[in-house]
Amino acid sequence: MTYAVIAAGGIGSRMGNMEKPKQYLKIKDKPIIVHTVEKFFVNSKFRKVIILCPDQWVNYTKELLAKYLPENDKVLVLKGGSTRNETIMNSIRYIEETDGLDDETIIVTHDAVRPFVSARIIDENIEAALKYGATDTVVPATDTIVESQNGETISSIPDRSKLYQGQTPQAFKAKLLKELYYSLTEEEKDILTDACKIFSMKGYDVHMIDGEVHNIKITYPYDLRVAKALLDEEL
Amino acid sequence: MTYAVIAAGGIGSRMGNMEKPKQYLKIKDKPIIVHTVEKFFVNSKFRKVIILCPDQWVNYTKELLAKYLPENDKVLVLKGGSTRNETIMNSIRYIEETDGLDDETIIVTHDAVRPFVSARIIDENIEAALKYGATDTVVPATDTIVESQNGETISSIPDRSKLYQGQTPQAFKAKLLKELYYSLTEEEKDILTDACKIFSMKGYDVHMIDGEVHNIKITYPYDLRVAKALLDEEL
Numbered sequence: 001m002t003y004a005v006i007a008a009g010g011i012g013s014r015m016g017n018m019e020k021p022k023q024y025l026k027i028k029d030k031p032i033i034v035h036t037v038e039k040f041f042v043n044s045k046f047r048k049v050i051i052l053c054p055d056q057w058v059n060y061t062k063e064l065l066a067k068y069l070p071e072n073d074k075v076l077v078l079k080g081g082s083t084r085n086e087t088i089m090n091s092i093r094y095i096e097e098t099d100g101l102d103d104e105t106i107i108v109t110h111d112a113v114r115p116f117v118s119a120r121i122i123d124e125n126i127e128a129a130l131k132y133g134a135t136d137t138v139v140p141a142t143d144t145i146v147e148s149q150n151g152e153t154i155s156s157i158p159d160r161s162k163l164y165q166g167q168t169p170q171a172f173k174a175k176l177l178k179e180l181y182y183s184l185t186e187e188e189k190d191i192l193t194d195a196c197k198i199f200s201m202k203g204y205d206v207h208m209i210d211g212e213v214h215n216i217k218i219t220y221p222y223d224l225r226v227a228k229a230l231l232d233e234e235l
Numbered sequence: 236m237t238y239a240v241i242a243a244g245g246i247g248s249r250m251g252n253m254e255k256p257k258q259y260l261k262i263k264d265k266p267i268i269v270h271t272v273e274k275f276f277v278n279s280k281f282r283k284v285i286i287l288c289p290d291q292w293v294n295y296t297k298e299l300l301a302k303y304l305p306e307n308d309k310v311l312v313l314k315g316g317s318t319r320n321e322t323i324m325n326s327i328r329y330i331e332e333t334d335g336l337d338d339e340t341i342i343v344t345h346d347a348v349r350p351f352v353s354a355r356i357i358d359e360n361i362e363a364a365l366k367y368g369a370t371d372t373v374v375p376a377t378d379t380i381v382e383s384q385n386g387e388t389i390s391s392i393p394d395r396s397k398l399y400q401g402q403t404p405q406a407f408k409a410k411l412l413k414e415l416y417y418s419l420t421e422e423e424k425d426i427l428t429d430a431c432k433i434f435s436m437k438g439y440d441v442h443m444i445d446g447e448v449h450n451i452k453i454t455y456p457y458d459l460r461v462a463k464a465l466l467d468e469e470l
Contacts, residue, residue, distance in 0.1 A: 015437075074406050092296055136389060138381055142454055144401035144429055145380055146373055149394070151410070154371060154441040157401075157432045158393075165394075166379035197392045206389040208381075213457050219377055222465075229464035230457075 001047045001105055001125055002173075003090040004040035006075060008033055008053040008061065008112035009080040019056035022218055023112040024064070028231045033061070034068045035115035040108070041075060041117065045126055050094060051112070052087045080147065085195055087183060092174045105174040106130060109195065113218040114168055116230065122169060124209045128170035132207040134199040138164035139211040167211040172194055178203075236282045236340055237361055240326040243268055243296065244315040245348035249404065255451055256292065258347040259299070263466045267453060268296070269303045270350035274309060275343070278354065280361055285329060286347070288323045308465035309363040319431055320416060327409045340409040341365060348453040349403055351465065357404060359444045364406035367442040369434040373399035373448040379435035392437075402446040405431050417441075 008023045023033040033051070038122060040049045045207045055060050061077045069075060079088035088109055095101060102177060106129045121137055128135045141163040149155045172195060180198050181189075192198045218227055243258045258268040270288070275284045288296050296312045304310060313329055315322035323344055330336060341364045345352060356372055363370045376398040383410045384390045406432060415433050416424075427433045453462055 009316055125388050132388075136381060138383075141380065142452070145376065146371060146399050146431070147397050148373075148399060149397060152436050152443060153367075154431060154443060155397075157429060157435055162382050162384060162390075164381050164383060166381050177353060194392060195333055196381070196389065202388050208383060208387060208389060213455050217377070220448055225464055226461050 001099060001153075002045050003091070003095055003105070003107050004043075004046045004049040004146060005088060005107045005109040006033070006037060006040065006049065006051045006081065006112050007087050007109060008057075008083060009052055009084070018065055021054075022026070023053075024057075024223060027115070027224065027227045029120060030068055030181070031117050032227070033112045034064065035209075036110065036112050036117070037065060037069070037075060039115070039117050039119070039122065040110070041072075045123070046074070046101070049075045049136055050091045051075065051077045052079065052090055053112075055079045073235050080135045082167070083189075083195060085189065085198075087193060088176065091182060092178050096172060101175045101178070103173060103175060104130065106171055107174045107177070108169045108171040109203075110169045111217055115214055115218070115227065116214050116216060118215070119167065121209060121215065122224060125169045125171040127205045128209060129173060132198060133176055134206045135169070135171045136196045136206050136211050137167045137209045137211040137215070138185060139167065139203055139213060141165050164208065166194070167215050167217070171198070175206075236334060237280050238326070238330055238340070238342050239281045240280075240323060240342045240344045241268070241275065241283040241284065241286045241347050241440050242315065242344060244319070244322050244357075246464060250289060251344060256289075257459070258288075261297075261302045262350070262459065262462045265303055266299060267350050267462070268347045269299065271345065271347050271352070272300060272304070272310060273420045274303060274306075274350070274352050274357065275345070276356070278357055280358070281309070281343075282334070284310045285326045286310065287325055288312065288347075290314045297306055314316075317456050318424075319428060320433075321432060323415065324416060327413050330409060336410045336413070338410060339365065341406055342409045343404045343406040344411070345404045346452055349450055350453070350462065351447075351449050351451060352404065353447060353450070355430060356444060356446060356450065360406040363442045363444060364408060367443045368402070368408045368411055368439055369431060370406045370444050370448070371431045371441050371445040372404055372444045374402065374448060375398050401429075401431070401441065402452070407434070407460065461463045
């Protein structure tokens with residue numbers, strides 16, 4: 001069984017003085033998080049769409065989704081954890097308690113603030129996660145990436161042709177991710193903040209799915225203007 | 236003396252079926268390259284603004300700049316080289332022949348397709364190049380960067396806090412860059428396609444200048460829509 005896990009945990013500190021985390025800002029007629037959830041809600045492969053957000057926003061999010069989505073028992077809102085991975089673990093715990101976990105339980109994790117994800121990207125993540133265990137959605141790096149150890153001068157410029165920018169979704173065999181996560185030391189947990197990195201560090205292949213340039217993450221006010229422009233022209 | 240070197244050599248293959256390289260597309264009332272050149276033209280620190288473009292576009296570019304800029308002898312158009320670095324060398328050759336090169340000859344190289352560069356970024360590049368010899372304009376990496384050796388699975392996920400996305404300008408002491416470039420083997424020239432990488436590989440510090448999120452490079456049709464939206468709201 002396959003589950004969508006929408007991480008809406010960000011407090012949005014990079015958005016400037018906003019009263020609400022950025023996933024609740026409207027673009028066109030709907031909050032960003034609603035645009036995102038809809039992409040998974042309409043996909044019949046998902047048994048549930050689990051949204052995880054900060055405790056104080058759980059009720060608000062529930063009301064919002066009730067307002068914009070048809071009545072259903074497919075979408076639910078849970079409290080997130082203190083880190084991205086703890087948030088994902090909360091979703092796995094819920095799945096385990098309600099449906100149980102087996103080797104074919106797939107979670108497709110996604111940022112609430114990436115509303116432009118396509119059906120093609122979602123489907124390829126599900127398929128590849130079943131086959132390979134873990135996936136990451138990426139696009140070839142367009143900018144030159146430079147590395148700096150001291151934050152002032154460049155220490156190295158890696159070969160761009162080998163580099164990709166990570167987007168989401170990331171999809172995983174939930175049982176395997178849980179086992180790998182609970183095998184980590186506290187120190188490892190601090191470092192391996194990206195679930196794909198856990199697989200990668202533990203020697204598992206993470207299969208790459210072709211992302212799309214416009215599958216943007218709305219992080220800065222700038223992105224919000226871009227998102228509005230994209231919606232104007234594309235939807 | 237300080238020179239702006241605007242590289243307009245791209246043939247724009249990533250823009251889809253366009254009749255013109257992307258630097259000639261209009262956003263709002265003017266071609267992108269005109270927006271870019273203006274940022275340097277108005278800055279009194281530059282003795283000349285040298286635009287380098289493919290041979291077959293030299294005359295067109297000259298006519299375009301004559302049409303949009305006031306009559307002047309500050310802006311000139313030259314033929315670019317077969318690579319980015321060869322293009323830069325053409326500009327250094329011109330400077331050497333007309334004014335001579337000394338240790339304080341600074342070139343501020345910039346992409347023709349980054350029209351949103353700010354005066355602050357340009358000024359900091361000039362200042363730091365004089366002081367340190369080489370600069371690169373960067374922003375902290377917002378996306379997770381992943382590395383793949385085979386293009387299918389992730390080989391490593393470097394620590395994002397040490398990574399930056401390179402923009403332009405890049406500024407250099409022209410005499411030093413020339414010396415370093417002509418000390419390279421043909422094989423090194425093939426690898427060191429970024430002039431900053433030449434300094435870095437030869438053991439020179441490249442000083443980082445804080446870029447800006449909206450100092451975007453117009454590479455894809457998507458970027459062109461973004462650029463139009465930015466101009467609508469900001470200029």
